[in-house]
Structures are given as C-alpha cells and as structure tokens.
Amino acid sequence: MSQKEIKIMQKILNVNDRIADDLRTEMSKKGIVYINLMSSPGSGKTKLLEKTAGAIRDKIFVIEGDIQTTLDAERLAAAGVGVYQINTGPFGGDCHLEAGWIRSALEEIELENVKYLFVENIGNLVCPAEFDVGAHINVVVLSVTEGEEKPLKYPLAFRNSQLCLISKTDLLPYLDIDLEMMKANMRKINPQIRIIELSAKSGQGIQDWLDFLAEYKT
C-alpha cells in the first residue's frame, strides 16, 4: 500500500474513535452496559443473544450488523428482543461496523428501560476489531470448531477484547482440538482476557456469561 492510502485510513480511524468515545460516555450516563460481539461467521452470536434474552431479567436491545439479509434480526425479534438492523450492502458491502453508524442508529432507537445494548458485529474476525464502536466491553466469540491457533492468526480481535466466549463446547467430543492450547494462545496475545467456555445448545457456561454481565459496572 502506498503512503497516501495509509494516511486516509488514519483520518477515518481518528474520526471513528472520537465518536466511539462520545457513545461510551453517553451510555455510561444512561446506566446502559454496551457490549460489542465480534467473531467469524457462524460462531453462534445470534443463538447466544437469543439465550441471553430468554434468561436475563433486564431489558436488552440489539443492533444487528450484516452485509445482507435481516435473518438474524428476525430471529431476535421472534424471541421478543428489540432489534435494529444495519445492512452494509447498500454502502459497498462493508466488512465491519463503525461508531458513526451506531450513532445514527441510536437516533432512531428508544432505549428507555434498556439495561444492556448489544452490537452483533458483522461476522468477520479481522476488520471489526479495527473499529471501536464505543462499547464498554468488546467480546470475541470463538467456536471450538475454528481451531486453537486462531488467536495467533487474528490477534487484534483478541487484543482488543476484554472477554472471549469459547462457543459450541458441546462439539468438543467430536473434534481434535487442544482447548488448553487455544486458551494459552489467547493469553499470549492478551494476558488480561477473561475466558468463558459455553454452549448455547447444552446451556453449559451460560450462567457464567450472565454473571459476567450482571457484575459489570459502567
């Protein structure tokens, strides 16, 4: 890449970071815990949100990021969750969400009584981690099917997250995967990262995730 292109990217990132900081402050003032979920496609983010909405006493709202379709939003709406869809397809098929888009979305969203605001970012382990959406907590979801070396190969998502949810643990008996190595690789990239193993299918670890949310102070 030429020097010129890198300069443009820096400018976009600076603007994004300012908006992100404003959003974080605004949500703190409202007492809303704001969580950004990032992962590869198919790690089970939507299913986790369905489970979370079903188990939690407090009101949640989800901003759903997808290139195309409202499939995930429809699943959440069917589960009674308030949801707002951002489709990046009409804007060139962007591979991530940006803070400015969240700010625009929030202008159309009623957050009264909402305790937890989730962003379900676009399924992509690379680009979303480059753009702060202003969340209090960045959560990276990594399915056990993806392999133990992923934190080393896609370090930014793990470096910029406070929590990793290792998902689909119900599949462990059928995989050749070293779970301890997966966790060691995460800690190599981010020694402070909190790790919860869970399965939305079997329910294992879901209570740990709910406890994590309940204990978080903005």
Add this chain to the structure above:
Amino acid sequence: MSQKEIKIMQKILNVNDRIADDLRTEMSKKGIVYINLMSSPGSGKTKLLEKTAGAIRDKIFVIEGDIQTTLDAERLAAAGVGVYQINTGPFGGDCHLEAGWIRSALEEIELENVKYLFVENIGNLVCPAEFDVGAHINVVVLSVTEGEEKPLKYPLAFRNSQLCLISKTDLLPYLDIDLEMMKANMRKINPQIRIIELSAKSGQGIQDWLDFLAEYKT
C-alpha cells in the same frame, strides 16, 4: 462514507483487476491451474491442502495469506509442499490479498513443473471476495458448522466462486443443520455454482475434489 472514499476504492479495484487479468493469462500460458481458496477462519483450508498434496500426482505450490504467523505455511512445508508466505500484518493487517501482492510473490517463486498454484486467502468470508487475485477458479469453503444461511448473508464470496466445498461433513451427525437448505441458499445466490461435500478428516468427497482439479482445463 463520503463520495471521495468510494472514488479511491474504485481506482484501487481497477488497478487490481488489470493485474489479475495479466496473472490469469500468464498462468494459462504456462499450463498452470491457478486456484484461490476463500473462507471464514477455521473452515479447514490448510488441512484440505495437506490432503490434496498427499493425494495428487502433480506438483502443487501454495501462496499462503495470513495477517500474522507462518503456522499454516509451516504445516504445508512439513507436508513437503512448496509454499510462500504473505503476511499482511506489516502492511496494516489487511483482511484480504490483492493481485499485485501475488505478482510480487511470483517474482520470487520457482514454478517449474508446478501444475496447480493455490492461493490460501486470508480467513475472511467478506473482503477476499472483493479482490480478484487472477485465479482461474475461485473456491469458497464453507464448514457445516457455520450454518445454512451463510450464502445469503455473505453473498459475494458465493457469487464470485465457481465451486463451493462444504467441509467438515464428519460433524454432520452432531449438528442441527439442514444441508439441503445450505445448498439451496448457495444456488439462490449463484445457480451455476458446483458443490462438493467433503471431510478432510474422514476422506469423504476428497476424490470428487481431486477429479474436479484433474478435469479443469485452463
């Protein structure tokens, strides 16, 4: 995004497409079949290449794209495969490969007697599909663990591929997935797409993949 940014992107894509066309012509002249493998992280691209190298009579070479690490390249080298690593980390952590980088890589690679040149693109179901790397065949790999709706949510990778390999079929007994719906969704996006179901672990479908390669005429 402002109009200015879109203009820059178009310019990059035009340059990329010209280089890609040149690469395609060059490989055809050399009688080399050039294949670009795209997928989410952890779909099993590297394992498939290990299997392919072990089963094929002809010589293969792999250009390995990763943001960080040479882990996949090391696995292939250990399997006796000629391999060249492109790490995008030093260039801003780019989420895809571009034709110009492949051209630069090829200046350092000895392709004598090579019949199949593979690019293992960066694990990302979004961005790699936007950049033609000049391959004769774009192959999208989709693991059965990723869910049946992925072709609808990430259409470009399926629209721009001639073949989809549905991987990890050995896990089907443990998943709630409608494989026929997954294939129907692919065909909705790309009615011409060829589909092969396979498992590098069990060996199912590997012969179909080898036959596909053998039958391809540049």
